[in-house]
Amino acid sequence: MKQSITLGSVTKFIGLAGFLETLKNVFTGKLEKEDFKNFLRKAIVPLASVFLFFSLWHLGAKSLYNKEAEHRINKALEEQGPAEAEKVRACIAAGDISCQPNTLPSPLQVWASYKTLLADHYVISADKKDFKEKTAVLNEKRIANGEKPIVYTGRPSFVDQIFTSLKTVFAGFLLALFIAVPIGIVIGLSKTLRSSVNWMIQIFKPVSPVVWLLLVFMIVKTLTKNSDTDNAFIISFISVGLCSMWATLVNTAMGVSSVDKDYINVAKVLKLGPIQKIFKVILPSSLPLIFTGLRITLSVAWMVLIAIELLAQSPGLGSFVWEEFQNGAVDSNSKIIVAMFVIGLIGFMLDRIMLTIQKMISFNKND
Amino acid sequence: MAYLELKNIYKTYGQGDNVTEVLSNINLTIEEGEFVAIVGFTGSGKTTLVNLINGLLEPTEGEVLFKGEPVAGTSHERGVIFQNYSLLPWLTVGQNVYMAVKEAFPKKSRSELHAIVADYVDMVNLTPAINKRPKELSGGMRQRVAVARALAMKPEMIIMDEPLGALDALTRGNLQDEILNIWGKDKRTALLITNDVDEGIYMADRIIPLRPGPRATLGPEFKIDIERPRDKTALNDNPNFKKTRNAIIEYLMDIGNERKSEVQKEYMLPDVTPKSFVW
Known part of the structure; x- marks a missing residue:
């Protein structure tokens, strides 16, 4: 019973509840006739769309594959003659890795790559564990001697990259939160300040993540000249924060400046002091808007993170994608697609988490 | 010396060519312990008048003496007590009242303040709902919270801006009695703004019609000589009540007709401005 409740809440959380509920009713025979339309809308149509998506993908990938293969054969024919062309054709037909056309991978290839990445992760974590055990004694000694412990410097697995990316995005998000919310409140309160910084917000808001990255790079590079800190991480999380904070800044300022006049009147009639007025009236009433801003910020942060990691060479999903692209191995393309799905799913989860928090905070809830 | 005195009040909104004169030449005196009702049409500037008295607005000309x-x-x-309750939706009933009490009596201890809150919430019969948020309450309950909040600060004067306007007739009647009860207990001065002549006659000592705006001004006052406590059902047969009621309604109707014949095309638009999402 308890499990079904948690399952229910989980599916509701990710927005699948209606679909699964209907599907369950179909299998348990509980579906009434008048529910048929409902069933069609909530179960069949989504399933059909998933099926359609994968078939289109499969067909598209197949036709691209054929085109690429054709191109290779023709090239061989032109440059090396018919005998070589025949050889290439046979090689492709046999599925030899060395001569596979490199193009959009099919769903099955992507699935295979997913499993490869997972297996790779287990190998690397086993490796890491081994390494830790081996160096445990030595590291203790080194720490006792005031030296730096030896850390695992092997290749990170795909799962490690995900966690690195999450770490960066949260650091960036927190930075955005701590910069944008206080500033937003201050400029929301003062009309003068608002019009004096407006130009800055309007100009910097649309600046591309890449440019922010370069700007942060210029500053951080100089500041950390003499230390051996992890520059890439600092640069990428600061850039993420700077890129994504604008939504929160604008929303907070708007929320604070557009508090219902009735509440302001209440504050005046009760003669609340300025601090009291801000914390007891203005902030609570603008919380929903602030949270809307934070939600946008988090999704923007996740989106720009990939691009920034890709450029800043800081570890994470972005650099994973870039490295795979540069790598050009047979399964590189399908690994990139796996990363694409993982990025999408994590972005979706982050958004849902923020939505849930936003709903909890909101005082306008109807239930 | 009058308790509250309005001297030659003029109030205009806007500047230059867009000036609208809402209130014009308002003179009013209220004695201590009196219950005065101001009756007027919707949009005649009643809320502006109230805000001038409670200090949210300043008159363009003239002065308000308290x-x-x-x-x-x-x-x-x-x-x-505001027209639209104005409770803070993120606070519970108790917290809404507590906030007011804390501001009014900053020197009292927490437990004393909580005792006051409990008293006043109980007075408006909302003890069972003390931990609920305004959204969960009916309109009548919300207005009772607003009443409790205003009274818990133990003001010397209660200013009510159409406090019962949004309520159904039955709830209205009950709350009228509650407010009268509270007023009667320690004889505070009260000013009631309403659009309901019956309500005014039932509750007030004096009724003053507000001639509709723009350039609203106060009409002649009507004294209500009916013994307190007044009985709502018996009131209907009271000749005094009938006479006063008819006189006031006739007066208001006359103004209404006058206004109609005066200018045909003058619409009072509600005072709303769209929220600007661009700044």
Whole structure:
């Protein structure tokens, strides 16, 4: 019973509840006739769309594959003659890795790559564990001697990259939160300040993540000249924060400046002091808007993170994608697609988490 | 010396060519312990008048004297019950009242303050709902919270801006009695703004019609000589009640007709501005 409740809440959380509920009713025979339309809308149509998506993908990938293969054969024919062309054709037909056309991978290839990445992760974590055990004694000694412990410097697995990316995005998000919310409140309160910084917000808001990255790079590079800190991480999380904070800044300022006049009147009639007025009236009433801003910020942060990691060479999903692209191995393309799905799913989860928090905070809830 | 005195009040909104004169030449005196009702049409400037008295607005010309002193800003001595409740939706009933009490009596201890809150919430019969948020309450309950909040600050004067306007007739009747009860207990001064002549006659000592705006001004006052406590059902047969009621309604109707014949095309638009999402 308890499990079904948690399952229910989980599916509701990710927005699948209606679909699964209907599907369950179909299998348990509980579906009434008048529910048929409902069933069609909530179960069949989504399933059909998933099926359609994968078939289109499969067909598209197949036709691209054929085109690429054709191109290779023709090239061989032109440059090396018919005998070589025949050889290439046979090689492709046999599925030899060395001569596979490199193009959009099919769903099955992507699935295979997913499993490869997972297996790779287990190998690397086993490796890491081994390494830790081996160096445990030595590291203790080194720490006792005031030296730096030896850390695992092997290749990170795909799962490690995900966690690195999450770490960066949260650091960036927190930075955005701590910069944008206080500033937003201050400029929301003062009309003068608002019009004096407006130009800055309007100009910097649309600046591309890449440019922010370069700007942060210029500053951080100089500041950390003499230390051996992890520059890439600092640069990428600061850039993420700077890129994504604008939504929160604008929303907070708007929320604070557009508090219902009735509440302001209440504050005046009760003669609340300025601090009291801000914390007891203005902030609570603008919380929903602030949270809307934070939600946008988090999704923007996740989106720009990939691009920034890709450029800043800081570890994470972005650099994973870039490295795979540069790598050009047979399964590189399908690994990139796996990363694409993982990025999408994590972005979706982050958004849902923020939505849930936003709903909890909101005082306008109807239930 | 009058308790509250309005001297030649003019109030205009806007500037230059867009000036609208809402209130014009308002003179009013209220004695201590009196219950005065101002009756007027919707949009006649009643809320502006109230805001001038409670200190949310300043008159363009003339002055508002409270106990001989000109009104500057709001004061805890004048409790306000707003037309639209104005409860803070993120606070519970108890917290809404507590916030007001804490501001009014900053020197009292927490437990004393909580005792006051409990008292006043109980007075408006909302003890069972003390931990609920305004959204979960009916309109009548919300207005009762607003009443409790205003009264818990123990103001010397209660200013009510159409406090019962949004309520159904039955709830209205009950709340009228509750407010009268509270007023009768320690004889505070009260000013009631309403659009309901019956309500005014039932509750007030004096009724003053507000001639509709723009350039609203006060009409002649009507004294209500009916013994307190007044009985709502018996009131209907009271000749005094009938006479006063007819006189007031006739007066208001006359103004209405006058206004109709005066200018055909003058619409009072509601005072709303769209929220600007661009700044």
